[in-house]
Amino acid sequence: MNALLFNSTLVIYAVVTAVYLIYLLKPKESLGKTALWLTLAGFLVHCGFTLNRFIEAGHTPITNLHESLSFFSLSVVGIFLLLERRYKISILGSFMMPVALLIMAISASFSTIIPPLNPALKSKWLAVHTIMAFLGYAAFAISFGVSIMYLIQSHFLKTRRLGSMFQKLPSLDILDDISYRCLTFGFPLLTFAIISGAIWAETAWGTYWSWDPKETWSLITWFIYAALLHGRLTTGWRGRKAAMLSIFGFVIMLFTFLGVNLLLPGLHSYK
C-alpha cells in the first residue's frame, strides 16, 4: 500500500511537471488549469501516503531520508497550492513542481523500509521539531523558485526580450512580495525548529548544543536568512540582490539538510 501510494504520487508529479513545462513554452491557459488539478490530485495521494505511513510506523514519518524528503516535497506542494489559490499564478507551478518532483525522486532512491525507531527519536519533540523544520525548508524552497522567476523576469526586462514567457511571468513586484512572504513564514519556523531541537537534545542527550555538523550548518543557514530579512527590513534590500541571496540561502539549506546528513558524520545523520 505504501509503495503504491508513493509511486502513484511520483508518477502524478512527473506528469504534472511535464504539463507545467509544456505550459511554460506554449501559451495555452487550459494547460495551466489541467496541471493545477493534477497537482491537487497528486497532493491528496501524497497526503494519503504520509498518513498511511504514520499509521504503519506508529510515529511521525520523518525519521529517515526517504520519509523526510517525501515530507519536504509534500510541504513544497502544499505551500505552492496555497500560494496558487492566493495569487493565481499558474506559471509558479512550472518552477515549483520540478523541485517537488526532484525531491520525490531523490526520496525514492532511499530505502523505503520502516526501521525500528532509534530510542533517541522516541519523543513528542520528533513531530514538533521535524514538521517545523520541513515546513520552513519548503517555504525557503518556494522563495528559491520565485527568486529564480524574479531573476528571469528582470533579465527579460533589462534585455527587452518580451516573449510569451515574459507575458506569462508575473510582475517583479508580486514575485518579490511572494519571496518575502515565504521568508517571513519560513524564518520563524526554522528558528523554532532550532530551539525545539535544542530542547529535545537536552532531554535526549543531556546538552542543548553540541556543535555537531548539522547544528553548526543550521546556524549558518539561520544567519544567512536572518541577514537577508534584516537587510530587507532596514536597508530595503529587494529585487535582484534579495533574489540572489535567497537562492544562495536555499543552496546552503540544502547542504545543511542533505550534504551534512550524507557526507558529514554526526548525531543527525540518518545512517
Next chain:
Amino acid sequence: MNIIVVGLSHKTAAVEIREKVAFSPTQMEKPLNALVALPDITEAVIVSTCNRVELYATTRDVAGGMARLKRFLAEYHNFPLETLEKHLYSYHGEEATRHVFRVASSLDSMVVGEPQILGQIKTSYGYAAEFKSSGVILNRFLHKAFSVAKRVRTETKIASSAVSVAFAAVELAKKIFGELSDKTVLLIGAGEMCELAAKHFINVGVRGVMVTNRTYERAEKLAEEFDAKPVHFEALMDHLPKADIILSSTGAPHFIIHEKDMEDVLRRRKLKPMFFIDIAVPRDIDPKVNDVENCYLYTVDDLNGVVATNLEQRKIEAAKAEAIVEQEIGQFFKWLSSLDVTPTIVALRSHFDEIRKAELAKTLSNWKDLPPGAEKKMEALTNAIMNKLLHHPTSLLKRTDQGSRNDLYVDALRHLFDLETPEQQEGMMELED
C-alpha cells in the same frame, strides 16, 4: 433575399473623402428612412465611423440594389458619383457576410484587434432598430456578427497586447510594479508622446504626477492640465527618488540623468525599482542607467520594438480569427436559405399533412363497423380542411410585392410550427446569447 454591402474605408479612401460622405450620428432617421424607401431595398443599416462608411441592405435585385445604394451615398452628400465610385467596395451574399463579420471582429480595422469598432456597429444597429429600418434578416445578420466578434475576442488573443507606444509603456510598468495605484509618475519636458503616455498612466490610476520643465511656467501650465504637481527643474535630483516612473522628453543636447546619480537616488528610495522611459532624441538618460540594479530604462526605439513584436503576435491571432469567421459564415447561410419561400411552403404542408394522416389513422383504427367508402370520404374531408386552412398563408407567402414582411412571415412560420432542421435550431440558440 440577398444581403448587400456598399461602402468605403481607410483602406480604399483618404480621410478627405471619408469625411465628405460620413453620416452624423445624431441625424440617422432621415437617411435610414430614405434608404428603405428606395425601390427594391427592404432593410437598411448605416455604419458611419471615422474610418468607414458602410450601407448594409437587403434586396431581391443584387446589381440594381448595389447601384441604388451607391447613387444614394453620392446624392445624399452631394458628392459626384464618378469620383466616389472608385473608392467604393460592394459585396453581396457570402462576401458581404464575411466582410461584416471581419469588420465587427476588428480584422478589417486600421489597428487590428482594436475594440471600439464593435461598439460603433452596435450603436449603428441601435439607430436602425430605433427607426425600424432593419428587419428579420439584418437583425439576425448583425446579431450574428456581434456573436462572431465575441467568439473571436474570447477564443483568440487578438486584443491582448499593447500596440501603441503609450500603452506599451503602461504594460511594461505593470510588469515591473504590478499595481500602479500607489506609484508616482515624473514627467520631464513636454513632448507630445510623453504627454500621451502620461495620460495613459493617469487613466490606469497612478497615485500622483509631477511635472518639471526647464521653464517653470511651462511646467506649471502642464501640471494644471494633468492635475499634477509642478517641480523646479533645478531640484530634479531631489524629486527623482520620489518617482517610480520617469517619462523624459526634453530638448536637451546631452544626458540630464546620469548613471552616477542613480546610486544615491536608489539608496534614498530603499532600492525600490524605477522605470525610465526616454522618448527624447537625442536621449535624456544615460543608457548605462539600465545597468543599475532595479533600474529599467526603455528608449522610444525599445518601445517601438515592443509594439512591433505585439503587432506580429496579433497577425498570428488574426489568422485564428479568420478561421472562426469562415466557420460562422456557413451557419448564417443555412439560416438565410431557410427563409426561401418554396421550401417553407413545402415544409409547412408536409407538417400539416403528417398530423392529418396520423390523426386519421388513429380514428379509423378505433372505428369498428365502418360503412363502405367512408374511409375515402374521410380522407377527402380532412384534406379539404387542411387545404382551406393553408390557402391564405400559402398565397400570402407566394406574393412577391411585400418585401421584408415576407421574410418575417417565413421566419415566424418556421418558429410557430417548429419547421427548423436541428442544425438550424442549434445556430439559432447560439445567436440568442
